[in-house]
Amino acid sequence: MQPNELKAVIRFNDFAAYFGPRGVVAMAWWMGAIHAARIRNDQNSFPFLQVIGDAGVGKTLLLDYLQKLNGQTPYGHSLAHATPAGRTRTFACARQRVVICENYDGSERTVDWDELKPLYSAGSMLLRSGAGESEQVTFRGALVITANQPLECSEAVSSRMILVDLSATDAHTPRVRPDAIGDLDASEASAFGIKVAQSEDWICSNLQAFLPAYQGQLTRKHGVSLSARTALNCAQMICLIDLLCNLLSISQELQLEARKLIHDIAFLDTIPY
Template sequence: MQNELQSAIRFDDFHAVFGSQGVVALAWWLGAQHVSQIRTEEQGFPFLYVTGRTGSGKTTLLSYLSTLNGSNSVTSYAPAHATPMGLARALSDAGEHPVVLEDGYGSDRRFDWSQLAPLYKSEPIWVITQGGHSQITFKGTLVISANPPIECSKQFVSRTVHIDLLAPHTVNSRYHAESLQQLTADQASVFSQFVQRQAAQTISTIQRLAPVYAASLYDKHPSQPNARATQIGGLLMALVDALSLTLNLSHEQRQEALGQIEHNVALADLSY
């Protein structure tokens, strides 16, 4: 069944374009399908933060992930251009689904990303509206797309999984990217259906392995001052294992993703 699922969602094309970064992003996306339960288990769930210059594949990556959830297009919001009430409505209407936010580069307005930091734990935030203040409780999670990187605090970045798309497309990767762009939501919807059927297995994998991985990262890198880095790293590594069970990843694909996560935790940098 896993090999059939790989074929249905064109995973080989996806891996050819995005490599181990794509595996980490897809593992995060798998976790986002169970965000409320994971957030309860882990006392938080990180945001996905995708950066890269024009043409690096940000749109292709986010479009692919959205297709897996049954959407043929990506709906995104630019907080720097949106009214506080508009942003509040987008978050409150999302349910437990990811919300894609784009940095308003070139805008005269600057958005204070730190005001969204409480959403890591689904804590309520306040926004200024015409009627005064409104409280928002957001049950989903955030995907942030930016070029160049957003201007924000280290505290906010520490709540993210940073996918930095640096490599330009080659002739070969363009061929695989075009294949991904032809994938329809109807074809890819089998992913979300399978993920929901495997929910208990995914949560069990996280419960068993996330604390083990986090403890191992802490033991290997005791000088790492950021406890959240090892916690998020442990969660991501467990999600890679859960994704491996879902898609039957090769040993090399799994090890490369796990190795990249550990490498970046060691550097105290959550860029994947």
């Protein structure tokens, strides 16, 4: 399927009209997430995606759309309503799925977000049974956290995330109705996931080839204040944005706007708090 045909099948132009460059960032991450296990194996990391915004801003619409792209049944998991063992079991059973964790239910139960750190790198976790036995399990999927406000978590966790804020002051104003993408046929949209799955070697080999150059560009632009982890996350995302734009023949203007959002993440990392 040619790029313009694939764009038409997934209604990309309507998607971009609704979510703008933030949608492109989220879709590029989603494309990488299909191969998250291999990317972690190659580069020892794949970032989490944090999607935030006020109620009604489009978080559910965005994630429902993206899930249709790889034929995944909408899946929400409330971390606060599970035990540590339950959370580990969820991640272990996810296989190569994207796990969407919700954090805006007003629960008084707290989550130790540091539990998630292993999912960023090797993905290995220790699953303990009620009988006191334990086994090593591996998370092969990717993690999305959705909330109304940014997580209150340690820097060690926040630095493992790519933040997409749909309520930001400079957020794109939707130019189409929600149903322009909300009623997308999942069986047709899965053509995207099939194409991305078939392109595994192309995606992962290009990430390997271009990652050092992107990291170097970010370090030179933002200086020594930019953390190595953020430089790696942002370099991965810039490369994934470029590959997505190649895959779908996305305009250079939209590509540059999406890239700018990633450079903004890198810049904010250099500002002392």
